[in-house]
Amino acid sequence: MTFNFKDALGVHADALQVRAERTKVLAANIANESTPGFTARDVDFGAMLQDRIDSENGEMSLGEGDPLYRVPFHPSADGNTVEIGVEQAAFSQNASDFQTSLTFVNMQLRGLAKAINGQ
Numbered sequence: 001m002t003f004n005f006k007d008a009l010g011v012h013a014d015a016l017q018v019r020a021e022r023t024k025v026l027a028a029n030i031a032n033e034s035t036p037g038f039t040a041r042d043v044d045f046g047a048m049l050q051d052r053i054d055s056e057n058g059e060m061s062l063g064e065g066d067p068l069y070r071v072p073f074h075p076s077a078d079g080n081t082v083e084i085g086v087e088q089a090a091f092s093q094n095a096s097d098f099q100t101s102l103t104f105v106n107m108q109l110r111g112l113a114k115a116i117n118g119q
Contacts, residue, residue: 012104019098026091036078040070
């Protein structure tokens with residue numbers, strides 16, 4: 001009998017990958033806060049996760065999870081759309097959500113280890 005870890009971990013493994021990709025995008029925004037003309041970007045977590053799930057099921061992806069440009073609340077004179085407070089809040093929330101998914105994966109792996117050991 002074969003065992004598929006993908007089925008055992010559910011959506012949380014994919015969620016970790018999408019959160020990691022979003023972290024890269026948000027970190028790039030923060031790093032380019034003072035770059036003239038830099039346009040802040042973000043990803044739609046739900047659409048990107050759904051694209052990943054659909055591609056694993058063999059369905060066509062519409063590309064809805066591609067990074068999107070963020071519209072600033074207060075545009076700057078140099079054309080940079082990064083607002084550091086917004087980016088830091090998004091980064092912090094994303095880190096918290098990443099930790100939550102990681103906790104679920106760890107709990108599932110511990111449960112599998114107990115089952116394997118017969119506990």
